[in-house]
Amino acid sequence: MKILLADNDIDRRFKIKLILRKYECVFYEARNADFAFMIMKKEHPDMCLIDYILTGKEGLSNYDIVSRISVEWSLPAIVLLREGMTVARKFPGIEYITFPETDDDKRNFIETIEKLYGSAMVEKKGNTEIPMRKKLEKILIADDEEAIILLLKVLLRGYEIEAASSGVELIDKALEFKPDLIITDVIMPGMSGWKAVREIRKCEELQSIPVIFASGYVKDKEIYEMHRPQGPSYFILKPFMKKELFEVIKKYFIFES
The missing domain is CATH 3.40.50.2300 (Response regulator)
Structure with missing residues (x-):
């Protein structure tokens, strides 16, 4: 699965990659909306994970950014909210969830990706288990x-x-x-x-x-x-x-x- 991570905070992007580290994913990272749009045009990702307060040079609002993702590219996306945020206007194929911090949040995050993608995520192959001591x-x-x-x-x-x-x-x-x-x-x-x-x-x-x-x-x-x-x-x-x-x-x- 090709995933676009659009967030200006490198630590938050890193946390997402850690959550998904055992799955077969290729990540493309963007620190603002302008880079995100460039990656969408060039790489055609399968999924977009976007920070709710992502900004761009054009001063686009999150509504404008998500609108382009949904209408122009028909790309399934998850908008990651900060604690306590709510969203009134939503688009088809776009899910809004709080940034995953707890184990329950992380499970819900993965399930949401699989629901939007239409199939289960594939785990990486290879023995990474700890052997008998x-x-x-x-x-x-x-x-x-x-x-x-x-x-x-x-x-x-x-x-x-x-x-x-x-x-x-x-x-x-x-x-x-x-x-x-x-x-x-x-x-x-x-x-x-x-x-x-x-x-x-x-x-x-x-x-x-x-x-x-x-x-x-x-x-x-x-x-x-x-x-x-x-x-x-x-x-x-x-x-x-x-x-x-x-x-x-x-x-x-x-x-x-």
Whole structure:
């Protein structure tokens, strides 16, 4: 499903993508009505999710914007209201709901999308479930910062550890070392952690190895949520606390910290 997200607040757009992260969706984002109209003409999305107070250079009201969506493009849309808002004038094929914050709101939001779209949303394929916990023995760390590798070796002392400083080396070490767990940086010389893990997953023997991605960039977290790789994985932001790292590891392993 191709979805147009029209909202001038990047955090609200991010929250919507998080709610829909397990479904097969392609998102187009617009921060105002003018960009939204351009995307509609070029990409022909299946659905529009629009903030009630979205603005445009022409000073269009929400009524004018929704009117064009409904009449000119016949595009099903959900207008996301702020808490306490009500709407008197409505259009066919347009639903008005409060921005989803609670679990009930989120379920209603997804059901509303499916009602307007005319079919159930398709979930992404691939095993992202957490496997049965087992004893942790071998850890592969990948980071181009030696200080991070040294820190992780100290925190995880007592376990058999191998280290890599690039995406290519991560692939080679994974195939040779056969680790129980991979902890990898995202941005590394030559090849990113994302791409390296995708290559590693091509080996059937390594498809179920849990991977912890670590990055100091918030944008990488958004990329992870949108394009989560196949197999068990988790994302943490740098700098992370010892407790945070250990709690993630315990999701996958019988871990003695």
